[in-house]
Amino acid sequence: MTNGDIDQTSRPTNLGQIIKKARTDMKLSQREVEEATGKEVSNAYLSQLESGKITKPSPHILYALSTALAVPYETLMERAGYIVPSTERPESAKHGRAATFAVDNLTAEEENALLDYLAYLRSKKG
Amino acid sequence: MTNGDIDQTSRPTNLGQIIKKARTDMKLSQREVEEATGKEVSNAYLSQLESGKITKPSPHILYALSTALAVPYETLMERAGYIVPSTERPESAKHGRAATFAVDNLTAEEENALLDYLAYLRSKKG
């Protein structure tokens, strides 16, 4: 339909094709996958996923599929357009300096004192 | 309303409370958070999140909030009930409380001021 001809044999790029390829590679039917996920993903829904009618299934669904189809969870998450936590962040000092505080295991009192102080600093600055 | 009295000062356990505490700790209004996320999270939606009316916001939303509120993305994902890929078992320190400062939005001055203040606090206490 909306679907032109996509090279099914080479490496698939969108989520639906990844799922479909993984499933057919394992020689499973859609209903078998439904079983394999413990009914967490219905065969009807799987069909919609593979045909691209659903573009962003919830991580829960993706996790079930990742285990049933032996595809890494992160891959599916990424392909669904979700931001994948940690797992290497290229540059962005991000944790660099922040770690100073993180590593330092603050006590609750210290945390509160620092937060108050920070609020004070910022209020001063406007 | 539906909300009994929940100890707001101690460490919150559900998503809404985590978000609310992070926001109030930073002394931001809901509309300021909306701005801070570049309008990716509306103040109306934020209100529903904090009050627990929404239990599973999309990872996209959680990511925006994590950066705006300086709370680790993984924490929010976990609290929203999503499975977090890889990333060691949370068993150990992780950052729990210190992460409140996760601090990619501390300026260098603020960081130094806070570190000095922390050193001062600890020297006082022995």
Add this chain to the structure above:
DNA sequence: TGCGCTTGCTAAGTTTGTCAAGCATCTACC
């Protein structure tokens, strides 16, 4: 030929995240 079973798919419905608009309350300043 007909029956049973499987496979992939779709049509229709429910649920839920998300937003725009607007209301109620509080503060502050005239």
Add this chain to the structure above:
DNA sequence: GGTAGATGCTTGACAAACTTAGCAAGCGCA
């Protein structure tokens, strides 16, 4: 008093995820 702005919250609408029931084509088998 009045009115202006900020803050938290609710409401109504829409879209997208997800479910349930069921259909059409294919298979083997008596």
